[in-house]
Structures are given as structure tokens and as C-alpha cells.
Amino acid sequence: MEYQDILYTVKDGAAHITINRPDKYNAFRGQTCEELIHAFNKAGWDKSVGVIVLSGAGDKAFCTGGDQSAHEGQYDGRGTIGLPMEDLHSIIRDVPKPVIAKVQGFAIGGGNVLATICDMTIAGDRAQFGQVGPKVGSVDPGYGTAFLARVVGEKKAREIWYMCRRYNAQEALEMGLVNKVVPHDELDAEVDRWCAEIMEKSPTAIALAKRSFNMDTEHQRGIAGLGMLGLSLYYDTDESKEGGIAFKEKRKPDFRKFKG
Numbered sequence: 061m062e063y064q065d066i067l068y069t070v071k072d073g074a075a076h077i078t079i080n081r082p083d084k085y086n087a088f089r090g091q092t093c094e095e096l097i098h099a100f101n102k103a104g105w106d107k108s109v110g111v112i113v114l115s116g117a118g119d120k121a122f123c124t125g126g127d128q129s130a131h132e133g134q135y136d137g138r139g140t141i142g143l144p145m146e147d148l149h150s151i152i153r154d155v156p157k158p159v160i161a162k163v164q165g166f167a168i169g170g171g172n173v174l175a176t177i178c179d180m181t182i183a184g185d186r187a188q189f190g191q192v193g194p195k196v197g198s199v200d201p202g203y204g205t206a207f208l209a210r211v212v213g214e215k216k217a218r219e220i221w222y223m224c225r226r227y228n229a230q231e232a233l234e235m236g237l238v239n240k241v242v243p244h245d246e247l248d249a250e251v252d253r254w255c256a257e258i259m260e261k262s263p264t265a266i267a268l269a270k271r272s273f274n275m276d277t278e279h280q281r282g283i284a285g286l287g288m289l290g291l292s293l294y295y296d297t298d299e300s301k302e303g304g305i306a307f308k309e310k311r312k313p314d315f316r317k318f319k320g
């Protein structure tokens with residue numbers, strides 16, 4: 061597969077998968093998800109690769125979720141909601157190698173979900189985390205909510221989704237959303253060090269550890285499938301569409317006008 065939306069390189073046993081849509085703050089469309097799934101499969105089953113790094117191109121964003129310009133109700137690709145989200149989330153969990161999210165800017169919406177699902181997250185000190193779903197007429201009713209609660213606890217996860225606030229890198233560290241924060245300019249070197257340390261370890265022991273960590277939350281995959289079906293029905297409502305339209309028109313949404 062030739063990649064248009066992502067970059068793929070391998071260096072010293074680490075596969076680097078980079079969302080390359082900086083003008084869209086690395087938001088993903090259907091094509092981006094297909095390429096990410098392909099790249100994770102490629103890295104996951106390449107025996108010379110021991111660790112995978114997911115990042116976003118440029119300084120502004122790791123990823124800001126679904127591309128609002130490819131979104132009028134349903135998204136523009138395959139799958140329940142027009143994005144193969146279930147497949148993308150699953151492959152990040154299923155590859156038998158640690159996946160590190162390297163976050164230098166915004167990890168917002170579906171981008172925050174991706175970072176949360178990755179095995180570990182290293183952030184630069186300019187990174188910002190948060191959810192925007194209920195502000196833009198969306199929600200991730202699978203790993204994005206249930207798995208987030210496992211990571212940061214129920215109260216914090218509910219705050220993140222209901223309030224749609226932004227959290228800086230230090231706050232994300234304190235709530236357990238990231239493993240380490242380093243100065244922005246040292247992020248690449250720090251991630252390279254973590255990769256080099258992983259490369260010294262037994263790949264089979266790590267693969268077994270990853271699978272056994274996953275075991276505890278595996279039921280969430282099925283629930284996510286059901287949730288995406290509900291989300292698809294929600295995307296066809298005027299209430300949901302108001303969120304996307306308001307974002308594009310750079311105004312506050314008025315969701316309440318659709319409720320009797």
C-alpha cells in the first residue's frame with residue numbers, strides 16, 4: 061500500500077508511524093485509518109521490529125481525532141461510522157509489541173483515544189490532552205470511555221468526557237494518562253531511549269505481558285462494537301450534526317434547541 065496520510069520508517073528496531081496531516085492538526089479521515097491499520101500490521105509482524113512509535117507530524121498536534129472536514133453526519137470511509145475505528149483500536153492492542161505514543165502537541169478527541177490505547181505515552185511539555193466529543197456532537201462509546209476509566213479512574217474519566225476541558229502535560233502525568241513528560245526539544249531523544257531499552261528485552265516475554273494486560277479489558281472490544289452502532293445512529297441526528305457545523309462555523313453549538 062502506498063501511504064498518502066502517514067509516514068512509515070524503521071530505525072534501530074523501532075517502527076515509527078506518523079500521521080502526516082499537519083494542516084488538519086493530524087485529524088484522521090477514512091484513508092488515514094486504513095493506512096494506520098496497514099502500517100500497524102506491517103510493523104506488528106516484522107520480526108526485526110521490537111517496538112512501535114505512533115506520532116503526529118509537525119509541532120502542533122499528535123492527533124485531533126476525526127477530520128471534521130470529512131464529516132457530515134457519518135465520516136467518509138468504511139465501517140459502522142464511516143471510519144474503521146474498531147479495527148484501528150484493535151490492531152494497536154493486538155500487535156505483539158509495545159506501542160509508544162509520542163505526544164508533542166494536541167491529543168484531542170479521537171487522538172486522545174489513540175494515545176490512551178497505546179501501551180505507553182511520552183509527552184513533550186507543550187502537549188495538551190482532552191476530549192471534545194460532547195462539544196462537537198460525538199463520543200467514543202468504547203475504549204475511549206471505558207478504557208480511559210481504567211487508566212485514570214472513573215471520576216476523572218467522567219470529568220474528561222462531560223466537561224471537555226484541556227489538560228497540560230503535567231496534569232496528564234499526575235492523572236496517569238502519560239508515563240513521562242520531557243522538555244519539547246528532548247522528546248525524540250527520550251522516546252529513542254525508551255525504544256532502545258525495550259529492544260534489549262525478551263520480545264516473547266513482552267508479547268506475553270502485553271496480551272495478558274489486554275486480557276482484563278478484552279470484553280470492552282465487544283461493547284465498543286455495540287457502542288459504534290449507537291454512535292452511527294446519533295451521527296444522523298440534527299443534535300449531533302449541530303456540533304460539527306458549529307465547529308466549522310467557529311461558533312458555540314446550540315444542542316438544546318433539538319430537545320423538547
Ligand SMILES: CC(C)(COP(=O)(O)OP(=O)(O)OC[C@H]1O[C@@H](n2cnc3c(N)ncnc32)[C@H](O)[C@@H]1OP(=O)(O)O)[C@@H](O)C(=O)NCCC(=O)NCCSC(=O)CCC(=O)c1ccccc1C(=O)O
Pocket residue numbers: 083084085087124125126127128129141143145166168169170171173192193194196197198199200201204307
Ligand atoms: C485541537 C483544538 C483543541 C485546537 O484548538 P485551537 O488551538 O483553538 O485551534 P483551532 O483554530 O480550533 O484549530 C486549528 C486548525 O486546525 C483545524 N482542526 C483542528 N482539529 C481538526 C479536526 N479534528 N478536523 C479538521 N480540522 C481540524 C481547525 O479547523 C483549524 O483550521 P483552520 O483552517 O485554521 O480554520 C481544536 O481545533 C479542536 O477542538 N478540534 C476539534 C477536534 C474534533 O472535533 N475532533 C473530532 C471529534 S473528537 C470526538 O468526537 C470524540 C469521539 C471519538 O473519539 C471518536 C470515536 C469514534 C470515531 C471517531 C471519533 C472521532 O474522533 O471523531
